Amino acid sequence: MTLHDRLLALDRRWVFGVLAVFVIIPVFLKFSVPITPVKEVREIYDFVEGLRPGDHILLSLDYDPGSMPELHPVAYAMLEQCFVKKLKVITLTLSTTGAQMVEEAIKDVADSCRIYHGFTPQRGIDYVFLGYKPYPGLIILGMGMNFRIPFPQDYYGTILDSIPMMRGIKNYDNVKGVINLSAGNVSDYWVADGNARYGVKLALAMTGVMAADYYPYYQSKQIFGIIGGMKGAAEYETLCKNPGKATDAMRAQVFAHVVIIIFIIIGNVAYFVGRRKNAPTQESR
Amino acid sequence: MEQTASMSTQIWTTVGIFLTFCLFSFLYKDNPFYKFAEHLVVGVSVGYWAILLYYTNLRQNLLDHLFQPGTWTPKFDELYYIIPALLGIAMWTRFSKKYSWISRYPLALFLGISSGIAIPVTMKNNVLSQLRGTVVGLGFDWSTSGFLGVPQGFWDVVVVVGTISSLIYFFFSKEHKGAWGGAAKLGIYTLMIGFGATFGYTVMARISLLIGRIQAIQDWWKLLG
Numbered sequence: 343m344t345l346h347d348r349l350l351a352l353d354r355r356w357v358f359g360v361l362a363v364f365v366i367i368p369v370f371l372k373f374s375v376p377i378t379p380v381k382e383v384r385e386i387y388d389f390v391e392g393l394r395p396g397d398h399i400l401l402s403l404d405y406d407p408g409s410m411p412e413l414h415p416v417a418y419a420m421l422e423q424c425f426v427k428k429l430k431v432i433t434l435t436l437s438t439t440g441a442q443m444v445e446e447a448i449k450d451v452a453d454s455c456r457i458y459h460g461f462t463p464q465r466g467i468d469y470v471f472l473g474y475k476p477y478p479g480l481i482i483l484g485m486g487m488n489f490r491i492p493f494p495q496d497y498y499g500t501i502l503d504s505i506p507m508m509r510g511i512k513n514y515d516n517v518k519g520v521i522n523l524s525a526g527n528v529s530d531y532w533v534a535d536g537n538a539r540y541g542v543k544l545a546l547a548m549t550g551v552m553a554a555d556y557y558p559y560y561q562s563k564q565i566f567g568i569i570g571g572m573k574g575a576a577e578y579e580t581l582c583k584n585p586g587k588a589t590d591a592m593r594a595q596v597f598a599h600v601v602i603i604i605f606i607i608i609g610n611v612a613y614f615v616g617r618r619k620n621a622p623t624q625e626s627r
Numbered sequence: 628m629e630q631t632a633s634m635s636t637q638i639w640t641t642v643g644i645f646l647t648f649c650l651f652s653f654l655y656k657d658n659p660f661y662k663f664a665e666h667l668v669v670g671v672s673v674g675y676w677a678i679l680l681y682y683t684n685l686r687q688n689l690l691d692h693l694f695q696p697g698t699w700t701p702k703f704d705e706l707y708y709i710i711p712a713l714l715g716i717a718m719w720t721r722f723s724k725k726y727s728w729i730s731r732y733p734l735a736l737f738l739g740i741s742s743g744i745a746i747p748v749t750m751k752n753n754v755l756s757q758l759r760g761t762v763v764g765l766g767f768d769w770s771t772s773g774f775l776g777v778p779q780g781f782w783d784v785v786v787v788v789g790t791i792s793s794l795i796y797f798f799f800s801k802e803h804k805g806a807w808g809g810a811a812k813l814g815i816y817t818l819m820i821g822f823g824a825t826f827g828y829t830v831m832a833r834i835s836l837l838i839g840r841i842q843a844i845q846d847w848w849k850l851l852g
Contacts, residue, residue, distance in 0.1 A: 358654045365834065369841050411839025412832060438676050441683075474683050483744065494687060534745075538752040550832030554825040561786065562760020564752070571828060572835040591838040598834040 346619070349612040357605060364601045368593040375592045379577035382560055386545045386567035387581040389519060390420065395428035398507070398517040402524075402532065403444045404436040404478070409525035409549050414447065415575040415588035416523055416547045421451040423582050425463045430507045432517065434472035434493070436481060436528050441474045441497065465498075466505045473497030478531045486540040488512050519543040519566075529556060537564050547574065632850050644847045647840050689715075761790050789817040 343351075379387070393399065401420065405413045424431045435444050448463075448471060456462040463469055472493040475481045484492040489511065490502050502508050510516065520542050522532045529546050533556075536542040543566060546556055550571025559565045569578055572595065575588035632640075649664035692708040694701055714733040720726040765783040773779035795807065796814030803811040 355655060362837070365837055366841055369838065369845060408836070411835045411842070438679065439672070441679070474679060476680060476684055479744070492688075494691075534748045534752045538748050538756065550828040550835060551825075553828045554821065558757060558760070562756050564756050564760070571831050572838070573831060587839075587842055591835065591842065594838045594841070595831060595834060598837075599830070602830055602834075 346612055346615050349608060350616065361598060361601055364597045365594045368597045369590070371593065373593060374589075375596050377576050377580045377589065377592060379581050380574075382568045382570075383574050383577040384567075384581060386521065386547075386569060387423075387578060389543075389545065389566065390423055390427065390429075390521075393427060393429055393518055396430060398430045398432060398511055399424060400432045400434075400514075400517045400520045402434055402436060402520060402522045402528070403440055403447070404528040405443075405523055405525035405549075406437050406439040407443060410443065411587070411591065412549050412572045412575060413523045413525060413547060414443070415572075415586045416569055416578050417444075417447045418451055418454075418586055419575075419579045419582045419584050420521065420523075420547075421447060422454055422584060425451060425455050425468060426459055428468075431463075431469040432472065432489075432508075432511070433469060435474045436476075436478040436531075437525070438474065438476070444471060445497070466500070467507055470502075470505055470508055471497045472502075478528045479535050482531050482535040483539065486513055486536070486542075514540050514542045519545065521545045521547065523547040524552070525549045526552075533559055533564055545569075547578075637850055640847050640850055644844055647843065651840075761786060788813070793817050 390399070401417070401424070403413075403417055421431065421433075433444055433448065435441055448469060452463050465471070472489070473496060475492050481492045489508070493502060495501055496505060514520070514536070520532065520536060522529055522536075522544065524532070524546065525548070529548055529552065532542075532544055532546070537544045544564070545567035546559075546565050547569035548556060548571070550573070553568060553570030553574070556565070556568060560568050569575060572588050572591055576592050579586050579589045646664045646667070649660040652658055653661040689708060689712055692702070692705045693712070714736065717729045717733045720729040765786060767780045767783050769778045769780035771779045773782045792810045792814035794814070796803075796811045796818065798811075801807055
């Protein structure tokens with residue numbers, strides 16, 4: 343059996359094994375890789391930084407636990423940035439399994455603010471969590487008329503009118519912008535029903551799988567920024583000077599990508615060598 | 628700050644890590660541990676979703692309007708909420724051979740409303756805005772430096788040429804020969820670059836999920852320690 347045949351017959355579990363080793367080791371090693379924020383991520387950061395204390399911002403955290411590694415770091419960095427800037431943060435989730443995660447993120451960031459910034463964001467004053475509602479398109483359209491239509495109460499059952507930071511806040515006209523963290527087609531609804539229908543100033547943070555599909559909306563200025571996958575999350579953490587899990591994970595990403603590129607090269611070489619070997623010769627024709 | 632995790636957190640985190648290993652075991656080969664974890668996910672998800680739907684939707688958006696909150700005492704000031712309730716119940720008639728025709732009425736209403744909302748928005752969102760963004764919205768600015776230090780105007784030309792050539796590739800009413808064929812070939816290359824970008828992002832996303840679980844295992848180990 344030639345090397346070429348061996349390569350083509352390689353058990354795919356070897357590939358999994360090698361990849362696992364090259365992902366696990368860098369996670370436990372301590373070194374840093376350079377992270378350079380790109381324009382589309384910086385624009386979101388600059389937008390939030392440009393808001394004044396007391397301005398309202400809506401964070402729609404529409405992802406499930408399966409996408410936590412890519413989107414949770416953005417949520418943490420952005421929430422902390424908003425709280426430190428004394429913005430009024432309206433949060434909600436349009437993902438079925440998102441509610442507990444959002445609650446956990448707010449609680450953790452509030453703890454972080456208490457420890458590192460000397461204040462604790464207060465529910466109802468600094469932030470509100472509206473909870474989860476199904477059918478994202480209808481909810482986004484409903485909020486365009488009045489937040490109270492889809493969300494008469496917040497996640498904890500408090501009537502919206504009795505929440506101090508929601509007084510006088512009727513719909514998207516009263517928030518400076520919407521940032522949607524999404525792991526599915528909820529982003530489509532935000533672009534179509536939020537931006538196209540109501541002209542919401544919108545930015546998206548999304549999983550890597552989705553990112554390439556949404557760049558046309560950025561290019562056509564329907565959205566003003568994109569945070570794509572874990573790399574985007576690491577860039578946002580870098581901008582916020584708040585390195586977290588995404589920044590940590592970049593070490594493993596670098597190694598994993600190098601391994602995958604090597605595998606792709608080996609696979610292609612094996613394919614082309616095989617094609618040349620199996621090509622019909624002059625005599626066989 | 629040193630924090631001590633409760634026994635409950637330790638137990639549930641351990642269960643989570645055990646299930647992670649169960650699911651990863653499929654990479655070696657199919658086995659009962661994987662099957663167990665897979666079925667558990669499906670069962671828990673359905674149960675969780677049903678309860679969440681009741682408390683966050685059915686109760687808040689319907690029952691609280693028809694009954695005094697927390698009781699079954701009827702309220703009469705918002706009786707019109709009976710209409711969506713009846714439409715919702717009518718959907719369930721699909722399970723009856725005899726009365727399934729009733730379900731067509733709420734379904735027709737739903738389809739009509741959905742189309743009415745979606746069609747103009749989709750036209751604006753995916754056709755008009757994209758057209759404007761691809762041609763009119765581009766500045767063809769040769770003085771500003773863009774990607775790789777090349778003037779932005781060049782990249783704007785790339786967008787226009789890439790879009791038009793990709794559209795030519797999908798135009799099958801004229802044979803792809805000569806200059807037309809060349810443009811179609813350029814379209815294929817443009818599409819391939821797009822697929823490549825998607826593939827690259829997808830690889831990063833899948834690796835991210837693996838890293839996420841490894842970080843979770845690392846956190847769990849610290850939690851136990």
